Amino acid sequence: MTTPSFRSLEETVRATHGPPGPAYFVALGIAGAAAAFGGWSYSLIVREGLHWTGLERPGMWGNLITDFVFWVGIAHSGTLISAVLFLFRARFRTAIYRVAEMMTVFAVLTAGLYPILHLGRPWFAYWLFPYPNQRELWVNFRSPLVWDVFAISTYLTVSTIFLFVGVAPDAAALRDRAQGWRKRLYTLLAFGWRGTDEQWRHYTRAYLFFAAFATPLVISVHSVVSWDFAVSVLPGWHSTLFPPYFVAGAILSGVAMVITILVPLRRAFHLEEIITQHHFDMLSRLVLLTSAIVTYSYVTEILLAFQGPPHDPERSTFVYRMTGAYAPVFWLMVTCNCVGPTLLYFKAVRGRAWALLTICVLVNVGMWLERFNIVVTSLAHDRLPFDWRVYVPSWVEWAMTFGAFGWFFFLLLIGLKLIPPVSIAEMKEDLAHHADAAGAGMDHDA
């Protein structure tokens, strides 16, 4: 591995902001079209009601809530990589955390939409916020949906601040050499950064503080999301296992999404020198670890359910998941989330970008199916057999599901062209540490 110099590092990163090629516009066009079609499909629901979905009693939640949980999960590993690994001084995070953070912010922006989109009367979504009003109406703090409102809005706020704080020194570096609207944009994002000692001192303190502040959110936000299900009385939802299970699943899907983004990104932006095999290796191990935790959770859940008497509704729900109408979903989920990642035990697999990419894309498919499996099968097979019904998502719901991916990648593609995808300042710091440790002289003029 050749060690880049300060100058080449900055040049490499700056190059990512160069004029985009046709491939970029094709990708942007596809993502934008998917988002737009999803948005138009949703307008049907706004105009005529949720009968455009495949929802019915007892399955009142379906694809849209699955999307919500999925995207909240994606959002998690960004904070894990940028904050938790920062606190743990895991150096390999430096090259990749910016992409992960951007992914977090855009994923939360996606996730936050879906609870609103799935409402019967989305124009009253603001009623879920506790705001003083002359009708003296208040929200119900006992409802997990209100907890969600706080969890998601807190998470969006913190992850956005964290992103912008990290971006400030890089924005200053870009500002100094940019022209036109980019100059104005980076001036804004640099928050008056001039690189003084005092600013650095405050900055490192603030960064540490935000990292410490964001870390509990990694655990709490997805725990809160899991309570949407866990505090209910529905067999298949009502489980104390859910918070750790959801957090592990969130990290699994998030890390897999980071790899899914980084592999093509590294190629497209020629970041091979910065994002190295070592980074993929470390991320793969994270996937492997969280996949093991998720697998353990599946097994625990099933074993616990089978502790019940033969006709226990909970036990019946788990049998139904494995053998009923949704059995393909369950077994595909197991294949993607439990079987697929075990291949990462092999270094040869971890070392091949295409293999890694395939496994990680499949993990994301599997994690989406996991949420579908939890949300839908439990509802479809609740306590009164007379009401059992199989929910099949309508094309509108699929359009909105794919629209979420379009929306996310649209934001990401634009973000990559505006925000440096690798932290220049921290990479330089790392290089300096590296150089100090190696005792070799370095070119400090950048």
Add this chain to the structure above:
Amino acid sequence: MSDDRRGLGRRTFLKAAAVASAAAGCSPKAATQKLIPYLIPPDEGVPGTPLFYRTVCRECPAGCGVTARTREGRAVKLEGNPEDPIGRGALCARGQASLQALYHPDRFKGPMRRGPGGKLAPITWDEAEDSLGQALVAARAKGPGHVRLLSRSEPGSAGALQKAFLRSLGAREEDRVVLEPFDPAPLRAAGEVLFGRAELPVLDLAAARTVVAFGADFLETWISPVEYARQFASGRGRVGEERTRLTWVGPRLSLTGASADGWLRARAGGELAVALGLLRWLTDPKNAVPDLAPEARALFARVEPLQAADLAARAGVTWAEVERLARELARRRPSALLGPGPASQGTRATQLAGVVLLVNLVLGNLGRTVLYGLDPREDVPSSFQEVEGLLAAMSAGKVDVLLVAHADPAGALPAALGPEAALGKVPLVVSFASRPDATTDRAHLVLPDHHTLETFGDAVPRRGVVNTAQPVMTPLADTRSASQVLLEVAGKLPIEAAHFQWSDFYDYVQARAEPYAAAALGTVPDLALAQRDAQQRGGWWFDAARERVTPSLTLAAAGAFLSLPPAPVSGGAQLDLAVFPTALRGDGRGADLPWLREIPDALSSVSWSPWLEVSPATAARLGVRSGDLLAVSTTAGRVELPAYVYPGIRDDAVGLPLGGPEALSLLPNAKDGSGAFAFASATATVARAGKRVRLPLLEGSPYQHGRAITQTVSATAPAARRPDLSHVMYAEPKHPEHRWAMAIDLDRCTGCQACVVACFAENNVPVMGAEAAVQGRYMGWLRIERYLGDEPGGALDVQLLPMLCQQCTNAPCEPVCPVYATYHTAEGLNAQVYNRCVGTRYCSNNCPYKVRTFNWRDAKFPQPLQMQLNPDVTVRSRGVMEKCTFCVQRIRYGENQARDERRPVADGEITPACVQSCPAQAMVFGDANDPSSRVSRLAREPRGFRALEEVNAQPAITYLARVKEPEQP
């Protein structure tokens, strides 16, 4: 003035304001908005306060009394008349739904004549009556028989006037034909043969300890279902010997059979052999049955030659089963054997009716549970033979004018009789129908009659009961009472005899009331006053017990009934076509009423579609599942119908509901000895049609999957199982004043769905249509959950569970709502605030009973159906959750009444719509805070259990377990 710079001066402003407000006042929208549709309101009408009118239901010949609730001049709900001896305050599903016939969007707006282009075009009433008069005069000149009248049974003034009208035209008695497709004519015929009384017996099932129904669906459509359900239920809901037992005999387990304690799976037509077997066993001196009627010995001599094995083979059951039923009848007295009903009315229906009556006679039931002498014989329906005669005359061109009054020959007669072709041969078909049917499609003159709720009238369902009808609101359109039209037409005829002394039908009704008034009141100083009083109460009711007779048997005549029925011919590819009536479809006259189409059948849970019931074995043989199309062929026709796999039907039969064109096109023209139509006579071949439809089914799984959702108790184990819920973690909600609660007796519930229609009417529950039903988006707040057994393939065990909001104390729906749209009231209700609901639908997900419905789209109430909407209840918009409220508006009404009168609310004073309508009185509502209230006492019964009690939601509804006594050998 020099203040031009000031712009708008005071005068200018006032002028502009005046012009603007005048313009606003003139806008067409403002002009047509009417909140209260009166020009001059009646004195007793207070906006916001309901007015009640007593009238009568004419949806079937039972003639139940009705209380119509009106608000601001519109009828909004029909309930039973509590003073009426037939319904006693209850009204069946079809009776309640007749309100939608009043507001049906397709109703004719006025008289119409078919023009040269073949289209019906509006005319004036004068033109219509004149042209009818001219046609009548011309037809009369050709001699009797050229003017014919086809009517539904009108046991009252309307029928009497029709007869008088025809008589004045010189018509013969038989020129008026009365069409009632489900009329139990064989029972009349058998009564005539055996006792010389061509009457329908009146039943007193409350006195019967065992009821055996030979295909007589007395809890659904048979004769007087509301009354019989009430009588039958009075003997239910108790454990032990005193409980009324019911045995159903027939190839298909009907909804009535679902209430039965035993099902004798006789093959189609095998009911007769069962009845003969019972007669033989009971009269056999070897069995030493005590207290038999003296005729028993003579009868035994006649039935002795019948061999048990032959009878059992013809019945399709084992002799041991017949013997067991006979033993029960011998032991439990009195009993009542009922039959035949449409489901068992085959080519030997009169014989079946005769044998059933003989068993009743032998057991001493005549005069105790089966009463003769009370049939008023006011307007006895014609036999199918007579109907056929009319059709033949029509086809032969011998009928010039056919008056059709609330009968639909083209739509209600089997296609095999060829009613449409016959109608085509009549030069002038005059229909009095209110809305389009198959006959009005071929009518030349349509003179739309008022709805029953818009007119005066009366009905005499039995001796001693005269239920009166009165208009409860102004007619909606330019319709005219058919009786009034007859009076007016008669007055214009150049025939002296037709000039009646009455010019108004009301006068005629009043004149005919004189004997009733005399019977009810003794002396009548002022008939008009007495009549008004009777109308206020809903009828004339007087004791007719002295009319009762104990009929004496003509033994020689009985012999004709005691022959061995022929061996069945079906077999091989031929399956018996078991047609059956249902409580919602009836004879099909309400087939276009939205509620009756939307509400799923209680047994199959199918709505909006006919279906063909096949047994699991037949389904496996044909390789079909529910929803696969089956081609059914009989000698009369071929129809494709979606299959419904139903374990409650014999393997050698398929079931098809009556009340639609499918059954009528499949039934061959067959009659029994008395000339009654033989519904149960067809065999059919059934084959896969290769297509599949999405059948609108409410049920998910019809099995309980070992979850013990419903419970049963028996004399040996009289208490329901309850989980231990003594551990309490949080303080429970307090209900300081009232805690509204309900008890539902599953031993009484018959699944008749009257409660469901009542709920639709009371709470503005929308009808969403077939597509929504397919998607599982049925909006009913109350549904009948029907379980067929414990596990698929296991024993058939039909259990009904009316499922509505349980108004839980620890309601799982409440804490999960983020905006408090659902919350717990101080009276224990789980309130739902529609305009606060944002539609997260979490409440439904967390509801263990799944009794919340979501408005997936805006409901439509096509005009003028919106006039039926209850102004006390919000019409919900799309995107909000809705649910049963225990009819909170009725609770408030009752509480306010009590408060105004400065008294506490009395127990039983407040009833939600479902409780009010229940014919079996299976539902009881009241205050659980009052330990002496009926509901509290029922909740303490050992039979009491709660649905999914282990969830610990603490529902306010206590179900009383169905009683299931093990069958005695």
